[in-house]
Each structure stands twice: as structure tokens, then as C-alpha cells.
Amino acid sequence: MFAMRLHSPRTPLQWEELPDPTPGPGQIRVKVLACGVCRTDLHVVDGDLTHPKLPVTPGHEIIGRVDLLGSGVTSLTVGQRVGIPWLGHTCGHCSYCATDHENLCDHPIFTGYTRDGGYATMAVADAHFAFPMGEEGSDVSLAPLLCAGLIGWRSLGKTGNAQKVGLYGFGAAAHIIAQVLVWQKREVYAFTRPNDTKTQEFARSLGVKWAGGSDALPPEQLDAAIIFAPDGALVPAALKTLRKGGRVVCAGIHMSEIPAFSYDTLWEERDIVSVANLTREDGLEFLSLAPKIGIHTTTTTYALKDANKALDDLRHGRFDGAAVLVP
Numbered sequence: 323m324f325a326m327r328l329h330s331p332r333t334p335l336q337w338e339e340l341p342d343p344t345p346g347p348g349q350i351r352v353k354v355l356a357c358g359v360c361r362t363d364l365h366v367v368d369g370d371l372t373h374p375k376l377p378v379t380p381g382h383e384i385i386g387r388v389d390l391l392g393s394g395v396t397s398l399t400v401g402q403r404v405g406i407p408w409l410g411h412t413c414g415h416c417s418y419c420a421t422d423h424e425n426l427c428d429h430p431i432f433t434g435y436t437r438d439g440g441y442a443t444m445a446v447a448d449a450h451f452a453f454p455m456g457e458e459g460s461d462v463s464l465a466p467l468l469c470a471g472l473i474g475w476r477s478l479g480k481t482g483n484a485q486k487v488g489l490y491g492f493g494a495a496a497h498i499i500a501q502v503l504v505w506q507k508r509e510v511y512a513f514t515r516p517n518d519t520k521t522q523e524f525a526r527s528l529g530v531k532w533a534g535g536s537d538a539l540p541p542e543q544l545d546a547a548i549i550f551a552p553d554g555a556l557v558p559a560a561l562k563t564l565r566k567g568g569r570v571v572c573a574g575i576h577m578s579e580i581p582a583f584s585y586d587t588l589w590e591e592r593d594i595v596s597v598a599n600l601t602r603e604d605g606l607e608f609l610s611l612a613p614k615i616g617i618h619t620t621t622t623t624y625a626l627k628d629a630n631k632a633l634d635d636l637r638h639g640r641f642d643g644a645a646v647l648v649p
Contacts, residue, residue: 324649325379325442326629331369334630335380335441343438343446345392350449352404357440358383358465359624359632359645360494361552362408365576366435367633370552374435380629381440381647382408382433383468384447385461395449403461404452405468405609409599410437411448425476425599432599441629443649453605458613466494466619466644467612472600474499475608477548477573480595484545488513488563490536491551492525493636494644495573498617499548504529505615511540511563513556515639524620524642539563552576557594558583566590573597621646 323342326335345351363380365371384406388398398404411431412419418426433439433447455464474495481487487503488511489496496512503510512525516535525533532540536556540563547560548571557580560570572594588594620643624632632645 323442323444324626325438326626327377327379328367328374329377331367331374335367335633337627342444345390345446347393348395348449349392349446350388350395350398350404350452351390351444351446352384352386352406352452353389354384354386354440354443354445354649355403355461356385356465357381357647358468358470358494359629359636359647360469361636362469362575363434364633364637365552370576371435375437378435379438379440379442379445380434381442382406382410382435383465383470383646384433384440384445385455385465385468386440386445388452392449398449398452398454403455403457405455405464405605406433406440406445406447406452407468407472407600407605408433408435409601410451422601425601425604430599441626441647443626451602453609455609462621462623462646462648463619465646466498466621467609467617470494470644471498471612471617472604472608473573473597474548474550475502476600476604477571477597478502480571480597481546481548481569484569485509486511486542486544486546488540488544488547488560490547490549490556490560491553492521492533493550493639495550496548497524497528497620497643500525500528500530501617502615511544513538518639521639521642544568546571548573549577550574552578554578554580558587561587561592561594564592566592568592570594571597619644623648
């Protein structure tokens, strides 16, 4: 097999030939068909997430076909198309796993971070954390659903019944969850980099009610805001857009330092929450709903060997929607 490997933070990925992996008990091996390029991958490569398994193959938005079953696997079959997400394994017995909070497991394994991921021609995963994807939709179009979609879905759940929802950082996750919000007949307000009229126009094409820079105030107060961009300065900015009792949801796994802000900005029962990882229930729920919504992912494809370019293009916002690697 071949893979793009990270040997040390802040260095380019290296193209390598490796032995084909063998799945252990309860695991599967897949031939990778497509792998999304997520901002979390950037955090791994750039050293923002500080404890990767090195060397490591990044990538956790994997679409593949099962080609080998480990012992004990009966839930999947050879040839079946599956999706493999960020959360790749949980212990099953810590207090979080025991109370339906497996996303907070004390002993997790993360795909493309503490286990090799999908920037490769093959990958190994726990069968328990591989979602059947059916045969509808292309491999490339489905890949971003495995993280951008799932984290967006979990973040949306934290907004409750909010009817006016702001999305900060209109990239892969926001462009998916905006479509969910429009389908649910909620109002969407898209916040982009200041003066990024191209992305604002892209947001409007998806049915958002308003689009503007993150330094602007929307035309009316919001019930909730979800922050996908890793910029801590957006937290007080988002709080200022909220009505009384509104909520800011921080959806990223990494964020720069949140600057100090006046208590008046938070007062009147506004609150701030974060989202961590996902649960299998999130995956099953969202992936069964996505075809009914008719989500269309906007993608830019790259050859597997061009993973470094895809990461750099993501870093500098050179495309709308999501990047996807194809072996």
C-alpha cells in the first residue's frame, strides 16, 4: 500500500510504500476510495494537537470498501462501502462510555491522529466505528460527511430549537449544516473572513438569509451561533450577535486563545459550550438523514500524492466547501 505520512509536526507529508495492514479482532481493512481533508488534519500536521502517534497517516473522513475482515466481525461484509470517522475506538467501560457519552471516553483512539488514517490506499478500522454508506452518492461527495457533516450535526444539536442561527467560518462543515438548517426551515446567517465576497456569495447560493464578514453584525439578533473557524476572537464577536438567553457553540477541536471580554457581553443568560468528537449515534442519525435532505457537498479533488497542496489550500482558504483526496 501507499500513504502520505507525517514524521514530525510542521513538516511536509512524505509519500511512502508500506506493507499492507492486517486487521485485528473486531477490525476491518478497507481499500480507500476517497478521504476528505479536514481542518483537524491541519491541526495535526501543524502541531496544534500535540500528541499524535508518529509517524502517522492523517485523514479521518474515509470512504472505502471492506476487503478483509478481522476475526469476530459479523456486522459488515467484504465489498461493502463504509465510512470511517475521527473517533475510531472507545474503551467501553469508563464512566463516560457507561453513560452514553462515548465521545468523551477516557481512553479513545482517533483516526489519523493516534491511529493511521485515510491519506492512503488502505486503512484499518474498528468495525464498531465503521458506518455502512450504501450505494447512493459518489465516494468524493460522501467523504466530507464523515467529519464536517458529523461535527456540524452534533454542534447543531447544541443549539436546541434556535430559529436564527449564525455560522462562523463558512467552510466544509458550515456549507453542509447550512443545508440542514435551510431544510429545517430555520434562518441561517453566514459569517466569513472580512471582505470575502466570494465565499459570501457561495453561502447565499445555499439559501442562507444573510452573509457578511465576521466583523459585522447581522441585521437582527440571533438565537445561537456555531463557530467552526479556529479563531478565539470570534467567541466574543458571536456573543454580541445573540439575543438574551442565546448560545455560542464552539465546534472545533482546537481554537486560538479567547480574548478577554466584558461580562456584559455574556450577561442575560447567554452561554458558551464546546463540542467534542462524536458518538456512533450521531453518525447513524445524521448519515440516515443526509440523503433525505439531499445534501450536496461542494468539493475540490486532489490526487493522494498532492495531499500537501490540499492542506495548504485549506490553510489559505483557496476553495469553497471541502477538499477530498482520491488514491
